[in-house]
Amino acid sequence: MQKDLFQIKDKVAVITGGAGVLGGAIASGLAAAGVKVGILGRTAGKVDAKVAEIQSQGGTAMPLVADVLQQDQLESAREQVLSKWGQIDFLLNVAGGNRAGATIGPDQNFFDLSITDFDAVVALNLKGTVLPTYVFGQPMAEQGSGSIINISSLTAQQPFTRVVGYAAAKAAIDNFTKWLAVEMAAKFGAHIRVNAIAPGVFIGEQNRRLLLDESEQLTPRGNTIIEHTPMRRFGEPDELVGTSIWLCSAASAFITGIVVPVDGGFSAFSGV
Numbered sequence: 682m683q684k685d686l687f688q689i690k691d692k693v694a695v696i697t698g699g700a701g702v703l704g705g706a707i708a709s710g711l712a713a714a715g716v717k718v719g720i721l722g723r724t725a726g727k728v729d730a731k732v733a734e735i736q737s738q739g740g741t742a743m744p745l746v747a748d749v750l751q752q753d754q755l756e757s758a759r760e761q762v763l764s765k766w767g768q769i770d771f772l773l774n775v776a777g778g779n780r781a782g783a784t785i786g787p788d789q790n791f792f793d794l795s796i797t798d799f800d801a802v803v804a805l806n807l808k809g810t811v812l813p814t815y816v817f818g819q820p821m822a823e824q825g826s827g828s829i830i831n832i833s834s835l836t837a838q839q840p841f842t843r844v845v846g847y848a849a850a851k852a853a854i855d856n857f858t859k860w861l862a863v864e865m866a867a868k869f870g871a872h873i874r875v876n877a878i879a880p881g882v883f884i885g886e887q888n889r890r891l892l893l894d895e896s897e898q899l900t901p902r903g904n905t906i907i908e909h910t911p912m913r914r915f916g917e918p919d920e921l922v923g924t925s926i927w928l929c930s931a932a933s934a935f936i937t938g939i940v941v942p943v944d945g946g947f948s949a950f951s952g953v
């Protein structure tokens with residue numbers, strides 16, 4: 682039995698969406714555990730600011746400016762990580778999100794859906810996970826070890842009203858997580874694992890106005906979510922750190938292909 686099952690010090694992680702709300706909290710948490718973190722995002726200013734924040738707290742981080750939908754940019758980011766740190770142990774696919782046109786408004790129905798926005802949301806959440814995995818998973822396959830963590834959502838298994846494109850794409854993430862877990866174990870051995878986290882509802886930049894009004898009071902939708910959450914609150918981004926460390930570390934050595942809800946009991950509650 683390994684002495685410290687959760688030890689991940691000196692490992693190397695790439696975190697897509699690492700300058701966002703949830704990815705940023707996970708990045709800070711992994712850095713505090715001694716992991717060298719590559720913060721990958723499209724906007725240099727945001728990525729640089731997150732790297733500076735981690736460094737100011739004594740962590741090790743590098744900026745990786747890339748779009749998760751651009752293979753050449755991801756490959757260049759991979760070369761930056763490998764030339765500086767020599768390995769990639771963890772990939773956290775956190776970049777993702779929704780678009781207004783792929784959401785059905787309160788006074789709309791399915792036939793008002795923008796197919797262009799639907800395509801964009803599916804691309805960001807699904808291809809935006811598959812492509813970084815394709816690029817950053819290759820060094821893991823070569824070294825015969827690694828942990829990949831995708832970000833799903835509660836809406837993958839119990840679709841929320843209105844968010845049709847997002848829900849479909851996150852359902853595909855659950856499927857891809859299982860598919861790739863089998864593929865990696867079968868073709869590259871037991872030390873490459875693929876799992877997902879399904880966060881409950883956390884207040885982020887993208888969903889803030891859906892959940893809270895301008896005076897920070899719950900909207901009707903925010904209230905419905907709280908009523909369906911046994912813990913009666915939204916999640917705090919830091920509350921994703923423990924599950925991330927567990928899924929990266931030897932503590933989860935025999936776990937692959939699962940989706941872990943971190944949701945205050947939402948997915949366990951039938952509503953009655």
Ligand SMILES: NC(=O)c1ccc[n+]([C@@H]2O[C@H](COP(=O)([O-])OP(=O)(O)OC[C@H]3O[C@@H](n4cnc5c(N)ncnc54)[C@H](O)[C@@H]3O)[C@@H](O)[C@H]2O)c1
Nearest residue numbers: 698700701702703748749775776777778834880882883885
């Ligand atoms: N906030 C929630 O309640 C919640 C719940 C379940 C799942 N999620 C998922 O968690 C993840 C993070 O969400 P968040 O709330 O932190 O949102 P966020 O907007 O703060 O973070 C997403 C990050 O991804 C980046 N990004 C977007 N498109 C990109 C692209 N093409 N290339 C590179 N980077 C790109 C954004 O710049 C941003 O930094 C998303 O996948 C989201 O779907 C969020």
